[in-house]
Amino acid sequence: MKKLLLMLFMAVAGIGSAGAQAYNGNHAFDGEHKNEVSGYIVAGNNVVTDGFGGLAASYTRHFTPRWHVGGDMQMQFGKQLFSFDAGGGYRLPLKYGSLYFDGRFHYNRYHKFNFNEIIGNLSVIWESPYVDIRLGESIIHYQHTGDGYTEPLTLTFGIGVNVRHRDNPWNLGLFFRNYDEFYYENWNINWGIRFWAPLPKGMRLFGEFNVRPAGSISQLASKYEGSVKLGLKYKW
Amino acid sequence: MKLQHIAIMAAMATVALTSCEKVSPIGVLVSGTAVEDRVKMSSLFYKQYRDEFDMAGVEGDYTFIVGGDSHLTTDPGRMDEMLAIGLENNDLLYAHLGDIADTKPQYYITLDSLLKEAKYRYVDKNFDTDDKVTYYPKGEEHNQENATSFSEITFPFFPVVGNHDITHNGWALWSNIFHSSFYEFPVFVVDPVTGDVEAMDRFIFLDSASGTLGQEQIDLIEEGVLDGDVGSLFRHTFVFSHTNIFRPSSWQFASTFPREETFFLLNQFKKWNVDIAFCGHVHAWDERQFEGVTYLTLDSMSEANSPNPGDYLVRVHVNADGTITWEKVRMNYTKKK
Numbered sequence: 001m002k003k004l005l006l007m008l009f010m011a012v013a014g015i016g017s018a019g020a021q022a023y024n025g026n027h028a029f030d031g032e033h034k035n036e037v038s039g040y041i042v043a044g045n046n047v048v049t050d051g052f053g054g055l056a057a058s059y060t061r062h063f064t065p066r067w068h069v070g071g072d073m074q075m076q077f078g079k080q081l082f083s084f085d086a087g088g089g090y091r092l093p094l095k096y097g098s099l100y101f102d103g104r105f106h107y108n109r110y111h112k113f114n115f116n117e118i119i120g121n122l123s124v125i126w127e128s129p130y131v132d133i134r135l136g137e138s139i140i141h142y143q144h145t146g147d148g149y150t151e152p153l154t155l156t157f158g159i160g161v162n163v164r165h166r167d168n169p170w171n172l173g174l175f176f177r178n179y180d181e182f183y184y185e186n187w188n189i190n191w192g193i194r195f196w197a198p199l200p201k202g203m204r205l206f207g208e209f210n211v212r213p214a215g216s217i218s219q220l221a222s223k224y225e226g227s228v229k230l231g232l233k234y235k236w
Numbered sequence: 237m238k239l240q241h242i243a244i245m246a247a248m249a250t251v252a253l254t255s256c257e258k259v260s261p262i263g264v265l266v267s268g269t270a271v272e273d274r275v276k277m278s279s280l281f282y283k284q285y286r287d288e289f290d291m292a293g294v295e296g297d298y299t300f301i302v303g304g305d306s307h308l309t310t311d312p313g314r315m316d317e318m319l320a321i322g323l324e325n326n327d328l329l330y331a332h333l334g335d336i337a338d339t340k341p342q343y344y345i346t347l348d349s350l351l352k353e354a355k356y357r358y359v360d361k362n363f364d365t366d367d368k369v370t371y372y373p374k375g376e377e378h379n380q381e382n383a384t385s386f387s388e389i390t391f392p393f394f395p396v397v398g399n400h401d402i403t404h405n406g407w408a409l410w411s412n413i414f415h416s417s418f419y420e421f422p423v424f425v426v427d428p429v430t431g432d433v434e435a436m437d438r439f440i441f442l443d444s445a446s447g448t449l450g451q452e453q454i455d456l457i458e459e460g461v462l463d464g465d466v467g468s469l470f471r472h473t474f475v476f477s478h479t480n481i482f483r484p485s486s487w488q489f490a491s492t493f494p495r496e497e498t499f500f501l502l503n504q505f506k507k508w509n510v511d512i513a514f515c516g517h518v519h520a521w522d523e524r525q526f527e528g529v530t531y532l533t534l535d536s537m538s539e540a541n542s543p544n545p546g547d548y549l550v551r552v553h554v555n556a557d558g559t560i561t562w563e564k565v566r567m568n569y570t571k572k573k
Contacts, residue, residue, distance in 0.1 A: 047451045048496040079496065113499035144502065147527045152486040186483060187491040188447070215399060215447020215479070215491045222271060222446035224494055 033202075033235040036060040040206070040231025042076065047214075047224055049112060052078030056181065056231075066091050074182055080111035083182040087121075097128030102136075108182055117142040119184060123156055129165045134158040134177070138184040154186050160194070169198035180210070188214060188224075196233075204233040269407040271450035274397070275443055278416040279456060288390060289421035292373075294328055295428040296556040301325070301565065303549045304333025304478070304516030305536035307400060312346050313569040314539045318549060319354040319393075321565060323361060327551065328423065333516030333534060334398025334445060334478030339406040348413050355391035363389065394421075397445040398478040398516065417443035418453060420462045422470070425556070435471040437554060438464060440508070444479035447491050449501075457504060472554060473510045480515035480533045484522035491517075505529050511560055512552065532562070539571045 036059070043053040054076030062068045069088035074081070087104030106119040123136025136156035142149055158177025164170070176191040178184070190212040197205045207230040214224035269277075282289070301322045306315050315336075322330050337343040363371040366378065371389060376382040397417040401410045411417070418441065425435040440462050443453060456462070464470065481501060483492055493501060505513055506527050515533045519541050522533035537548035547564035554560055 046496060047448055048454055048500045110496065110499050113496070113503055115499045115502075117495075142499075144499075144527060147525075149482070149524075149526060152483055152488075154486070155489070183495055185492075185494060187489050188494050212494070213447075214494055214497070222448055222450075224448045224497075 034062045036062075036070075036233060036235045038206075038231055038233035040229045042074075042227055042229045044210075044225060044227025046079065049079045052076050052081075052227075054079075054081070056229075065093075072181065081182075082109040082111065083107065085182065094126075097126060100125040100127065106182060115142050115144055121156060121179075121184060127166070129167070130162050132158075132160045134179075138179075140184060151186075154184055156184055171196055175208075180212075188212070190225075199232070202235055206231050206233060269402065269405070271443060271446040271448060272452045274402070274407060274411075274445075275418050275450060275452040275456070277411065278418040278443065279452075279461065281416045282419045285415070288415075289394075289419055291329065291390075291392065291421060291423050293424040293426040293431075293433070295426055297554065298328040298423070298425075299325065299551055299553050300329045300331060301327045301549055301551045302331045302333065302476070302514050302532075302534065303537045304514075304534045305335045305398070305519055305538055305541065306332070306337070307335055307536065307538040307540060308337040308343050308347050309340075309540065310343075310346075311539055311571055312350050313571065314537050314548075314567060315347065315350055316354075317567050317569045318537065319350065319357075321549065321567075323354070323357055325551070329392035329394060329439075331439070331441075331474075331476050331514065332393065332395035333476060333514055334396045335400040335516065335536075336395055336398065336410070337406075338400055339404045339409070341409060344406075344409040344413065351391065351393060351413070354393070355389070358391055359386060359389055394439065394441060394476075396441045396476050396478050397443055399445045399447070402445050417441070417445070418456070420464070422464060422468070425471070435558070436464075436468065437472040438468075438470040438474070438508075440473065440475045442475065442477045444477045444493070447479055447493065448497055454500070463508075470509070471558060472560060473508050474552070475505060475508070475510050475513040477513065477515050478517050480518045480522070481513070482515075482522055482524055482526075482531055482533060484518060484520040484533065488518050488520055490519070502526060502529075512562070514550070537567060539569060543571060545570060 039055065039057040041055055045051050054074055056072065056074035058070065058072040060068055060070035067090055071086040074083045083106060085104055085106040087102065089100050089102040092099040102123045102125060104121050108117040110117065117140065119138055119140050121136055121138045123134050125132060125134045134156060138154045138156055140151040140154060156179055158175065158179060160173055160175040162171045162173040172195045175194055176189060178187065178189055180190060190210055192208055192210040194208045195206065199205050210227045210229065212225035214222045303318045308315050337347050359371065362374055364374055365371045369385065370383045371386060372378045372382045395414055397410055420438060420440040423437045423439065424433050426432060427434050442449060480492055481498060492498065506529065510529045512530045512532060515531065518533060519536040521535045524531050532550060534550060535548050536542050542548055545566060545568045548567045549565035550562055551565050552560060552562045
């Protein structure tokens with residue numbers, strides 16, 4: 001019954017696709033903690049909106065070693081971007097790593113441009129000690145004052161690699177993907193460096209340097225956006 | 237996994253990403269002249285030589301023809317066909333949506349020759365000359381007021397730059413022929429009797445070859461550089477961009493603009509009161525409306541990408557009564573065996 005309720009919640013909250021991602025990796029329930037909360041600050045520059053900065057917060061609840069739900073929000077000033085999402089997932093332990101089936105539903109308000117965007121994402125993530133790969137699909141709809149548009153299904157893909165085993169208290173890695181915490185795009189790749197490091201009392205410092213070029217493969221050198229994220233994560 | 241494994245993966249990814257014969261490792265890592273520099277160069281040229289973009293006044297109805305992604309290599313057949321179709325129909329101007337050639341110097345030499353030959357045919361059709369030095373518009377009196385020279389006659393071919401035009405430092409080749417990737421010009425519709433200007437239509441060409449307009453171009457747009465002279469009231473506005481805004485289907489993986497820039501452009505096109513925005517890049521046809529603006533994304537007219545005859549061009553009819561209609565135009569050229 002409990003699983004049925006959770007599946008119902010996922011169906012409502014995550015009608016679409018695979019979604020927001022703790023970019024320092026999903027964290028399976030370890031038998032000790034059930035709650036994770038994190039927050040980060042972000043600052044960067046975008047060619048359309050110039051400099052921007054903001055805050056984001058995230059909460060995840062592990063009901064069992066297999067099932068989890070969570071939500072995220074962000075406020076980016078400069079861009080005037082405000083976002084919320086909610087979703088959930090199921091973890092299937094494998095011999096080598098875990099497979100996550102993730103569903104998430106987002107709302108983004110691009111206030112500067114007066115656009116509202118809703119996104120549903122469903123993804124499958126294979127998370128191994130050194131490599132994580134995400135594949136999924138997104139359905140994206142945006143609305144302006146007088147008109148709306150639903151994009152064709154958009155492929156979600158990403159790959160991350162760590163230099164140390166995922167269970168290590170500190171790590172450094174690279175990522176390459178066509179999505180970020182709160183957006184999914186077609187063939188606009190963003191890539192960068194990520195890290196995490198231990199802090200006292202079960203806390204963790206994490207961060208990311210994110211380069212977001214515009215355009216396709218032959219255009220990758222085009223500068224569109226660069227940003228830095230720095231945050232804290234706590235579990236109990 | 238050891239560090240060397242990661243290095244191997246990175247090397248494999250690089251190889252995979254560069255395996256396409258049209259994308260070299262240099263093209264992936266350095267696209268040549270970046271959008272900021274291209275726009276700075278283009279806007280300087282545009283400001284200094286704005287007269288070169290001026291069109292002669294037209295009377296009543298007129299048409300123009302649009303094609304894109306010709307990816308000209310060794311076979312110039314489709315490009316030549318587009319030029320012939322426009323000349324035969326007396327289209328006022330040609331607009332090309334970028335990726336005009338595939339970046340090798342010899343392809344641009346071929347393109348340059350084609351355009352020069354087309355200009356000769358255009359001048360021959362539209363101008364009279366007694367001495368091959370001084371030219372007069374057909375039907376006009378041969379006097380000093382109407383006299384012009386071959387070099388002063390503008391062949392009305394107006395392109396935007398595409399991503400294939402900028403790899404391998406292709407910008408040097410492209411800009412040598414077309415000079416500017418960021419410009420606009422008005423078309424004046426005049427009364428045939430009085431010569432008074434009855435209406436003014438606007439043609440805007442954006443540099444989106446890099447998948448973004450870049451900071452400089454966005455700043456210039458926000459400053460109103462493309463808005464025309466103060467007080468200008470435009471009857472119609474047409475915009476041309478290589479990168480497309482709307483994706484025809486889920487299977488089209490060519491890049492579109494990033495989120496913020498998509499929303500910026502949709503707002504800007506509405507502000508400009510754009511009638512039709514033409515895009516290319518994705519090699520697939522798409523037609524849709526968003527907030528009163530018609531967005532037409534054209535299929536590739538290249539004989540390599542579209543080997544069979546098909547409707548790869550669009551002709552727009554701008555009517556004297558202020559209405560606009562458009563039609564697809566068929567291309568019949570097939571690659572020589």
